[in-house]
Amino acid sequence: MSLDLRIDKNKDEAAYFQIYEQIRALIIRDALEGNSKLPSIRALSKALEVNSITVINAYNMLEKERLVYKKEGSGTFVIPKGEDLLLSAEPAMYFEPGELDMELEYDEEYIDFSISSPDPKLFSIKDFRRVMNEVLEEDGAKAFMYQKSMGYTPLRDALAGYAKGYGINCSPDDVYVVSGAQQGIDIISKALVRSGDCVFVESPTYSGALAAFKSRGAKLVEVPISEDGPGIKELERLVKLFKPVLFYTMPNFHNPTGSIYSERKKRYMLLLARKHDFRILEDDYSGDLNYTDSRLLPVKAYDSNERVIYLKSFSKIFMPGFRLAYMIVPEDIRKKAADAKIASDISTSGLMQRILCKYIEKGILDKHISYLRKEFSVRYLEMVRAIKKCMRGVSFFEPKGGLNLWIKLPEAINSQELYERCKEKKVIFSPGTFYYNDGRGQDHIRMSFAASDIDRIWEGISIISMEAEKMRS
Amino acid sequence: MSLDLRIDKNKDEAAYFQIYEQIRALIIRDALEGNSKLPSIRALSKALEVNSITVINAYNMLEKERLVYKKEGSGTFVIPKGEDLLLSAEPAMYFEPGELDMELEYDEEYIDFSISSPDPKLFSIKDFRRVMNEVLEEDGAKAFMYQKSMGYTPLRDALAGYAKGYGINCSPDDVYVVSGAQQGIDIISKALVRSGDCVFVESPTYSGALAAFKSRGAKLVEVPISEDGPGIKELERLVKLFKPVLFYTMPNFHNPTGSIYSERKKRYMLLLARKHDFRILEDDYSGDLNYTDSRLLPVKAYDSNERVIYLKSFSKIFMPGFRLAYMIVPEDIRKKAADAKIASDISTSGLMQRILCKYIEKGILDKHISYLRKEFSVRYLEMVRAIKKCMRGVSFFEPKGGLNLWIKLPEAINSQELYERCKEKKVIFSPGTFYYNDGRGQDHIRMSFAASDIDRIWEGISIISMEAEKMRS
Known part of the structure; x- marks a missing residue:
């Protein structure tokens, strides 16, 4: 397949972005059929006189948006309409080790809303x-x-x-x-x-x-x-x-x-x-x-x-x-x-x-579970209260059970950036991106109350809300 | 491909065995090329007017003998000469759970030469x-x-x-x-x-x-x-x-x-x-x-x-x-x-x-390993002595280390049968078939000395040798 693509060097947009935009437009207005193959990276980079990385970046963006899929060894294809829920199935893993590691080792120095197992104090x-x-x-x-x-x-x-x-x-x-x-x-x-x-x-x-x-x-x-x-x-x-x-x-x-x-x-x-x-x-x-x-x-x-x-x-x-x-x-x-x-x-x-x-x-x-249930239910209620009181513009479902709240952030606030800021202040939680495959979840955070007592819940949430306020201004 | 195969109902051999023998002969005398495809199970069972299970059995025998290989979804193919070391790669596992289980749980009632980890007595x-x-x-x-x-x-x-x-x-x-x-x-x-x-x-x-x-x-x-x-x-x-x-x-x-x-x-x-x-x-x-x-x-x-x-x-x-x-x-x-x-x-x-x-x-x-090394070296020597003294017609390599001896049995004795007999007498070891993919190893047993003290080594080996003698007569 040859596509009529152009790169305008006078434009502000980077070359990869121009390629992405033009192919995207073709797919959206149905000019490209489902399962049709895009030009190979080599062919397209040659035709447009750009580096192959430029084409790879453009294709990756299309893939993230689930407009195309990759088939190992054979190329990049247009996802048919209505099948946009199919995720890519690269055998490679998703997360960076660093991302999860943070969740894995408990460190008392931090107020930790990311870990969803009981803090050691609750274990006899x-x-x-x-x-x-x-x-x-x-x-x-x-x-x-x-x-x-x-x-x-x-x-x-x-x-x-x-x-x-x-x-x-x-x-x-x-x-x-x-x-x-x-x-x-x-x-x-x-x-x-x-x-x-x-x-x-x-x-x-x-x-x-x-x-x-x-x-x-x-x-x-x-x-x-x-x-x-x-x-x-x-x-x-x-x-x-x-x-x-x-x-x-x-x-x-x-x-x-x-x-x-x-x-x-x-x-x-x-x-x-x-x-x-x-x-x-x-x-x-x-x-x-x-x-x-x-x-x-x-x-x-x-x-x-x-x-x-x-x-x-x-x-x-x-x-x-x-x-x-x-x-x-x-x-x-x-x-x-x-x-x-x-x-x-x-x-x-x-x-x-x-x-x-x-x-x-x-x-x-059994006794231990009853004890945890009582302890967690108090923490749950306090976390709900603290978030309602301190965090402006968020919304969330109240499950009345489990270990987490899934908080939708106001539009101005990106979960990853909020995370980085709060981490500096020794408060951590899980950015919503952890729970998706492809970078979505920027607008959510997961807050677990399992590993923090009431004082730390209030303290941590007030720090998060202060950082969020700073991001708005 | 169509093969000129015949089933003679007057013969003693089962139909599957006749199919196996004829295809085997064709492969061995190079009448079938490497990587050529055998007829599908359906086609062949229809042509020969036999049940499909019959053809499946014949193909399985050829596969075990590594004359053919299966490719999922596409059929059965002749293994090219010189590549007969390629094992089949079915995603299914090899061993029956029962087979390994025996190795897995320690039971003092048995003299256990199958387990290759220290017996509990050696742990403080x-x-x-x-x-x-x-x-x-x-x-x-x-x-x-x-x-x-x-x-x-x-x-x-x-x-x-x-x-x-x-x-x-x-x-x-x-x-x-x-x-x-x-x-x-x-x-x-x-x-x-x-x-x-x-x-x-x-x-x-x-x-x-x-x-x-x-x-x-x-x-x-x-x-x-x-x-x-x-x-x-x-x-x-x-x-x-x-x-x-x-x-x-x-x-x-x-x-x-x-x-x-x-x-x-x-x-x-x-x-x-x-x-x-x-x-x-x-x-x-x-x-x-x-x-x-x-x-x-x-x-x-x-x-x-x-x-x-x-x-x-x-x-x-x-x-x-x-x-x-x-x-x-x-x-x-x-x-x-x-x-x-x-x-x-x-x-x-x-x-x-x-x-x-x-x-x-x-x-x-470090101290524990030194202790184990000393203890195991004594057990090793005793096991070598006991086998040489009691077990007629066997041969084995003396590694002067590790935890096992790999014993070649005399021709008359099948490892699986010997295993079953000895198990009745509360003595176990690992039949050689455990260490192959396809039923080979009938002529070997693995004897570990890790979990048995000297007395049990002599007692167990004398029982094994008695059972072996019974199998000869």
């Missing part, structure tokens, strides 16, 4: 020591041997009982212990997703999941969600169009938005999964942290056809350092999941599993 | 308790927060120092902590291997590595090795033919054979890696367990061009329940490895990392 070392000593007395060094890759049998028994509390009926055979929820997502990707398969994700969503799916070469399709989940008609349309193998979802207190799927939508999602033969990976990272009296069940509780793989992290309700989570896996994919677990890390630490097992058996975990 | 709970308490006193609940995904900084410092003891010059920035060596292999696969890429493995080799590479859709090529490593000319021929991206190798006390690469071969491998632009993943699972006075360096110690990713497990010299290993990663692939680690499990348990760090800093780990 005394309890831990007691439980640990009991484990060592009972099992001695046996606790340090390999465990069955599916998990330590008494823990699987305990977890099957534990899941009943969420309305999930399962047997210990259904339960797989994994080394944290991220590993659960990775294992299910290995078991179910092949290169080129389509995986649905919510938009926005948890970037660790995007990384795991992309690493498998999945095509990602975003499902827009509102406060009570995705639009039903829209979801059905997308399912028919893209035939996903998997839908990764956080239906209760969604991360980052706090959305709560209505029961009707949970049931409808199951119906679709059955009709169109895909699986649902339900990441129930904070379903226990409900600050109201109403009962919220996971999708798995409504699943009578083994469509749902249920995944529950202990990083939010216990401590992340244990690296423990569990999955409830439908029978027909259990062998694949077991193989994928072995290929991932053979088995999860037997010592940690025994400790969690004792925490559950002795009722300490 | 007292030391552990002391170290653990120090960690809790110093860091409190902070030890339970997320760590940086590359690892706990003081541990990375300690490990960089530790690696110097093996002649490896590296900085803490080069060191990545992972949750066990299997995860290290998985992470490097994610970082470097794309679907269709060629990965070299030794033959035989550790099956967990095969699983990780296959899960990435890698094409596996086997490199035959003898007591001092692969044939140099053969290796070069294979490298030129298949252009690998990675060579997974255990150059010191190879698992399962015990082979030790000569220094010349280690250096030559590096030369090839540089010349033909591939990486070496060196799994140094037991290099410390050398029972002679001669010094054995890892390949990484000779690597002046950043070709080697060095991987060291602590499961063999500490305890597997910690799920700890570390990698030394060349600078240019560090970002990819970091992304892959995040996508795998975010980070490794901070508590376990702190404990290992203290073990190293206080010199307890």
Whole structure:
């Protein structure tokens, strides 16, 4: 294909921007058909007498805007109308290590609204020591041997009982212990997703999941969600169009938005999964942290056809350092999941599993969760109050549960810039861009109240609001 | 292509076997060209008026014998002569979960020669308790927060120092902590291997590595090795033919054979890696367990061009329940490895990392390794003696290090059958089939002396030899 493009050297705009604008205009007014191929980078840079980097930049901008897609080894193509929700599926990861790192190591010097696991003050070392000593007395060094890759049998028994509390009926055979929820997502990707398969994700969503799916070469399709989940008609349309193998979802207190799927939508999602033969990976990272009296069940509780793989992290309700989570896996994919677990890390630490097992058996975990729920509900309310009081022009949904608020910033304020300014003042949060694949989210920030007590919540939010005010003036 | 095949219903042989034999003959006498396509399963089953399962069985037999290969979605093809070392690369895993499980959970009732990590009796709970308490006193609940995904900084410092003891010059920035060596292999696969890429493995080799590479859709090529490593000319021929991206190798006390690469071969491998632009993943699972006075360096110690990713497990010299290993990663692939680690499990348990760090800093780990080396060297000698004395007609290489012996059985004895018989008598080991991809290894067993004391070694070996004698008569 040859396009009639021109670069005007007298114009203020850079050459790459002129190329971008002209191709963009052609696509928008339908002068270029869906799936038609753009000129190769070499050909176009030669024809326009520009550096190849110039053309690459222009194509990258078009890709970011989802007007074109790249196919490895074959070139750049126009995205057909109506399919603009298809994300690119480069096997490369999305985030810079630096970006996530900041989230990963707790530093008391900072008021940290980015980390969404409990601060260390809420964890009783005394309890831990007691439980640990009991484990060592009972099992001695046996606790340090390999465990069955599916998990330590008494823990699987305990977890099957534990899941009943969420309305999930399962047997210990259904339960797989994994080394944290991220590993659960990775294992299910290995078991179910092949290169080129389509995986649905919510938009926005948890970037660790995007990384795991992309690493498998999945095509990602975003499902827009509102406060009570995705639009039903829209979801059905997308399912028919893209035939996903998997839908990764956080239906209760969604991360980052706090959305709560209505029961009707949970049931409808199951119906679709059955009709169109895909699986649902339900990441129930904070379903226990409900600050109201109403009962919220996971999708798995409504699943009578083994469509749902249920995944529950202990990083939010216990401590992340244990690296423990569990999955409830439908029978027909259990062998694949077991193989994928072995290929991932053979088995999860037997010592940690025994400790969690004792925490559950002795009722300490339940008590701890009740304590966290109470503590977090106070922090939640204070954060809502502090933001309403201090931050001018923002808006947000009040989930009454979970660990985060998803704050829409006023137009003048860019989340990345606000982040940089606040970091200087030792206050951090997560810019909205973390939850998208392509640089969107500049207008949002995620504020977690898990790791900060009330004083720090007020102090941190007043600092953020001061910085925001400075950006307006 | 249409083949002139016939099924003779009067013959004793099953239909699938007749198909297999006829195609096999055609391939062997070069009547079918390399890479030519066999008829589709549907077409052939229709032409011969047989069930499609019959054709599938015949093709599977040809595939096992490595006369044909399958390409997903396009059919079955003849393997060109001289490329018969190319293994199939189905994304499916190899082993049945049951097969490996047996290796995974320690059961005192059995005399266990299959497990290759220390038995619990060799681990001091007292030391552990002391170290653990120090960690809790110093860091409190902070030890339970997320760590940086590359690892706990003081541990990375300690490990960089530790690696110097093996002649490896590296900085803490080069060191990545992972949750066990299997995860290290998985992470490097994610970082470097794309679907269709060629990965070299030794033959035989550790099956967990095969699983990780296959899960990435890698094409596996086997490199035959003898007591001092692969044939140099053969290796070069294979490298030129298949252009690998990675060579997974255990150059010191190879698992399962015990082979030790000569220094010349280690250096030559590096030369090839540089010349033909591939990486070496060196799994140094037991290099410390050398029972002679001669010094054995890892390949990484000779690597002046950043070709080697060095991987060291602590499961063999500490305890597997910690799920700890570390990698030394060349600078240019560090970002990819970091992304892959995040996508795998975010980070490794901070508590376990702190404990290992203290073990190293206080010199307890060094003392423990010396102790294990002494203990294992005695067990090694006793096992060699016991096998020579009790087991008639076997032969094996004496590595004078590591954790295993690779025993060639007399012709009359099949490893799988011997395994089943011995298991009844509460003695287990690893049948040789575990270390191949396709059912070979019937004539070998791997005997590990790590988890059994001297009495159990003699008792277990006398039971195995009795069962073997029964099989002869």
